[in-house]
Amino acid sequence: MAEGDPGEHPVRLSLMMNSNGNGSHRIVVKARQDGQGTRDLVGHTPYDPQAVGMILQNARDALFDCYFERDESGIVTDTQRDGPPAFNDKNGKSLAQFKRDLGTLAIQGSALFSLAFDHVKTEGSGLTSATWQRELLKTLRESAIIQITRVSSANYVFPWSLVYEYPLITAERNEWRVCQIVNEEWAQDGTRKLPDGEMHKRCKYHDESWHKKNVICPYGFWGLKHIIEEPQSIQDSPTVADVGRRVYFADKLDLAVSITEDPALVNKIATHLGNMARLPDIRFVTPQPATGWKSLRPNLKAPEIVYFLCHGEADETNALDSAYLSIGARDDDPDHRIYAVGTLGAWIRDLVDGPDTDAWAHQRPLVFINGCHTNGLRPGHIVSFASAFASLGACGVLGTEVRVPISVATEVAESFFSKIAPPQQMTVGDALRQLRWELANKGNVLGLAYSLYGLADLRVETDPAGP
Ligand SMILES: [Zn+2]
Numbered sequence: 152m153a154e155g156d157p158g159e160h161p162v163r164l165s166l167m168m169n170s171n172g173n174g175s176h177r178i179v180v181k182a183r184q185d186g187q188g189t190r191d192l193v194g195h196t197p198y199d200p201q202a203v204g205m206i207l208q209n210a211r212d213a214l215f216d217c218y219f220e221r222d223e224s225g226i227v228t229d230t231q232r233d234g235p236p237a238f239n240d241k242n243g244k245s246l247a248q249f250k251r252d253l254g255t256l257a258i259q260g261s262a263l264f265s266l267a268f269d270h271v272k273t274e275g276s277g278l279t280s281a282t283w284q285r286e287l288l289k290t291l292r293e294s295a296i297i298q299i300t301r302v303s304s305a306n307y308v309f310p311w312s313l314v315y316e317y318p319l320i321t322a323e324r325n326e327w328r329v330c331q332i333v334n335e336e337w338a339q340d341g342t343r344k345l346p347d348g349e350m351h352k353r354c355k356y357h358d359e360s361w362h363k364k365n366v367i368c369p370y371g372f373w374g375l376k377h378i379i380e381e382p383q384s385i386q387d388s389p390t391v392a393d394v395g396r397r398v399y400f401a402d403k404l405d406l407a408v409s410i411t412e413d414p415a416l417v418n419k420i421a422t423h424l425g426n427m428a429r430l431p432d433i434r435f436v437t438p439q440p441a442t443g444w445k446s447l448r449p450n451l452k453a454p455e456i457v458y459f460l461c462h463g464e465a466d467e468t469n470a471l472d473s474a475y476l477s478i479g480a481r482d483d484d485p486d487h488r489i490y491a492v493g494t495l496g497a498w499i500r501d502l503v504d505g506p507d508t509d510a511w512a513h514q515r516p517l518v519f520i521n522g523c524h525t526n527g528l529r530p531g532h533i534v535s536f537a538s539a540f541a542s543l544g545a546c547g548v549l550g551t552e553v554r555v556p557i558s559v560a561t562e563v564a565e566s567f568f569s570k571i572a573p574p575q576q577m578t579v580g581d582a583l584r585q586l587r588w589e590l591a592n593k594g595n596v597l598g599l600a601y602s603l604y605g606l607a608d609l610r611v612e613t614d615p616a617g618p
Contacts, residue, residue: 163295164287166267168198168309170302176200178267182290192278192286194271200307203266210259210313215553217244217596221251242559243593245341250329252596254367260315267314288316293352296580296607297373299381300391307531310552311381312374312587312599318364330368331356341594350588369591374599378580380607383541383548395515395546396606399614400455404433404572407450408440409478410460416523416557420460423561430565432573442479443486444494451498453510455611456517456568457540460560463522463532463551464488474532476520491535499543506543513616515546517579517609519567522551523560537604547579547605559590559597571611580607 167179176199182192216227220237237248244252273283291297299311319327332354337343354370356362370376382394406427410420424440427433436454441447451457462477472492479487489495498505518540520533537548549567551560563586569575570582577585580603587598 161296162298163290165298165300166311168299168301168307169195176307180268180271180287182287184286184290192273192276192283192290194273194276194280194283196267196269196271198266206259206262206266207310210256210263210310211553213255213259214310214313214597214600216255217252218554218556221248221255223251225251225255236556238556238558238595239340241593242562242590242595243341244595246333246337246339246594249337249341249594249596250333250367252594253329253333253369254327256313256596256599257315257317257367257371258319260313260372261317261319263310263314264316267309291316291377292357294350295377297377297379298391299379300384301381308534308552308602310599310602311379312372312602314373315371316373316376317362317366317368317371319367320365323365327365327367328361330354330362330366330370332368332370337594343592345592350584372599375584375587375591378584378607379603380580381602381604382606383537383545383604391606394541394606395544396609397515398455398517398546398609398611399514399617400611401614401617404568404611405436405455406433406458406568407436407447407454407456408458408460409447409450410440410442411462411477411481411523412442412479413462413481419557419561423460423565426561426565427568430569430572433568443484444478444489445486447478447489448498448504451506453507453514454516455514457519457545458564458568459518459520459522460564461520461522463520465532466490469493472535474535476522476536491532491539495536495539499539508543511544513544514614515544516540517571517605517611518545518548519564520548520550521555521560521564523555523557533602534604541604545605547603547609549579549583549601549603549605551600552602553600555597555600559595563590563598563601573611576610576612578607579603579605579609 163183165181169179170176177195178198179195218236219227219231221227237244268284271280271283336345354368373379382391384394436450441450459476464475464477465473466475472490475488475490477487520536533550540548566586566589567582570577571579583603590598
């Protein structure tokens with residue numbers, strides 16, 4: 152954490168995605184240990200974004216496949232992918248399927264942990280890499296805030312929420328087992344028998360010897376155990392001093408909404424918008440959501456909350472600026488495509504129809520990019536939108552890293568907005584962690600598909616300079 156932090160927001164582990172500008176990358180790790188006689192752990196790990204592409208892709212594919220039914224070995228076949236989703240009408244999955252999803256994701260998440268920390272070089276601590284890793288795990292014994300920053304030239308992402316902290320030893324694969332907590336607390340239909348939102352600082356079996364390795368436990372995933380924040384600094388040297396923590400709003404929380412008009416989703420989206428309109432203290436900026444850039448643009452002039460329920464796509468003919476958000480009809484009309492650079496970047500410099508930069512800098516809007524049924528977005532794409540909005544002063548962007556089915560995407564949005572709006576005004580970090588558990592409490596792991604590009608203690612607040 153930066154010097155001078157007010158302390159309401161203790162960061163236990165900070166990771167900086169670094170780049171020296173000529174293709175060499177590393178992740179710089181700082182872990183803060185509590186108590187007397189302990190010290191800060193500093194280390195760095197070499198990182199080649201190109202070489203790890205396959206591991207990241209596998210992790211994303213595993214998450215994406217949680218939409219479907221897995222066979223006993225955790226595999227989703229093409230036939231299953233063509234068939235109906237494995238979710239029931241409440242977005243839940245059976246206990247058997249939940250366990251298979253957890254197991255498959257844990258394997259990927261364990262590989263991500265190795266990638267980030269196995270080759271760590273310790274700096275001046277006198278610790279071997281192995282000792283250092285053990286100290287790191289001790290540091291993360293209980294639920295904590297993990298902060299990820301990146302220098303602006305390190306424009307790549309890592310699915311931190313999927314990182315899995317219990318070692319899975321490949322040679323002992325037959326001995327891997329699902330943690331007892333899953334059998335005790337989840338019923339056969341996949342619903343958790345405890346009250347909604349039950350979260351603990353760690354698994355209650357964390358200290359049992361059988362839980363030290365080869366265990367598949369929901370608390371092993373960083374996205375469920377911890378709160379992960381990825382503030383988008385607008386300076387090149389990562390510091391969170393310039394990252395906003397408050398979205399200011401006037402009497403009600405105004406949402407600038409834009410949607411896809413994909414015919415397959417239109418009914419579900421209509422129901423969703425009806426549910427959203429009934430949330431107290433939320434108001435749509437226009438009665439009808441925008442379905443094109445020209446109609447959306449005036450609503451982005453000085454927004455409080457910007458909400459895209461869209462497809463994220465990639466335009467293969469446009470290598471430099473390929474990612475776009477598809478709103479309105481899914482066609483070639485440029486009005487239906489919002490590119491990070493070509494649309495947002497150019498609009499920011501537009502002195503006639505562009506943003507009210509003073510209002511953005513003051514209100515620090517929050518942007519939610521809810522990408523449903525999205526095949527096109529690739530790692531890093533969402534970051535390009537996050538940095539475009541951050542350059543305007545947005546204090547946070549919440550976005551999806553893989554496709555999320557519409558029924559889950561709309562549930563997530565309704566839950567998220569009801570938590571952050573008055574009267575709850577929960578911090579965005581808490582809201583995200585809680586909604587991940589709401590899904591996990593019915594056997595659904597897709598909450599891990601959402602990433603927060605902003606500080607965890609970000610929340611909405613009445614504008615002190617308001618009317
Ligand atoms: Zn456990």
